[in-house]
Amino acid sequence: MARQNKQVGEIGEPEPGGGRFIPRRAFFTRGVGRHKEELRSFELALRDAGIEKLNLVHVSSIIPPGCKIVPRAEGLRALEPGQIVFCVFSRCVSNEPHRLIAASVGCAIPADRTAYGYLSEYTSFGKKEQQAGDHAEDLAASMLASTLGIEFDDELVWDAKKEIWKISGKIVRTMNITQSAVVDNKGYTTVVAAAVFLP
Numbered sequence: 001m002a003r004q005n006k007q008v009g010e011i012g013e014p015e016p017g018g019g020r021f022i023p024r025r026a027f028f029t030r031g032v033g034r035h036k037e038e039l040r041s042f043e044l045a046l047r048d049a050g051i052e053k054l055n056l057v058h059v060s061s062i063i064p065p066g067c068k069i070v071p072r073a074e075g076l077r078a079l080e081p082g083q084i085v086f087c088v089f090s091r092c093v094s095n096e097p098h099r100l101i102a103a104s105v106g107c108a109i110p111a112d113r114t115a116y117g118y119l120s121e122y123t124s125f126g127k128k129e130q131q132a133g134d135h136a137e138d139l140a141a142s143m144l145a146s147t148l149g150i151e152f153d154d155e156l157v158w159d160a161k162k163e164i165w166k167i168s169g170k171i172v173r174t175m176n177i178t179q180s181a182v183v184d185n186k187g188y189t190t191v192v193a194a195a196v197f198l199p
Helices: 038-049 072-077 129-148 158-168
Strands: 025-035 055-058 084-094 100-110 117-125 171-182 188-198
Touching: 025 038, 025 072, 025 100, 025 171, 038 084, 038 188, 084 100, 084 117, 100 129, 117 129, 129 171, 171 188
Parallel strands: 055 084, 100 188
Antiparallel strands: 025 188, 084 188, 100 117, 100 171
């Protein structure tokens, strides 16, 4: 008997990999937007980050094993308007004049390429860009360190923790993407930072 064509909505054979989406690449981006309307300031921040044409789905904090970090320009070229993309996303907004705001995503990648890494989201008021970025990086590295069995004192400053992780040889790379801005007196300022996953 000849096989009939599948109808819309009919369940067929599973896709290779069981229909799972496991990102193989990721890129980092950031942006700032200002407008009298909060929503428009958010859209302008997304535009500054180059991701305003995408449907963003916020996910939690795992970098799959072997996921390659690529430059922003390369990542953006791989995407089409309206595409649904998964991202770890940080957003901070305020309309309080002269307020310093920051949004950051931290990243920690293990030396073992068969192991997973971590991403962290962090927002702050009153912290400079480097401070916010260091904090996000520290959060990601701390989560990864705890899964790898690296012991450290949580009260240590970030630089001291980095030395412990370097000595352990288990964490190969940490980084962050951070956007800060001082709010003007004309409305809302929004800052965003994101790690965007790609197939």
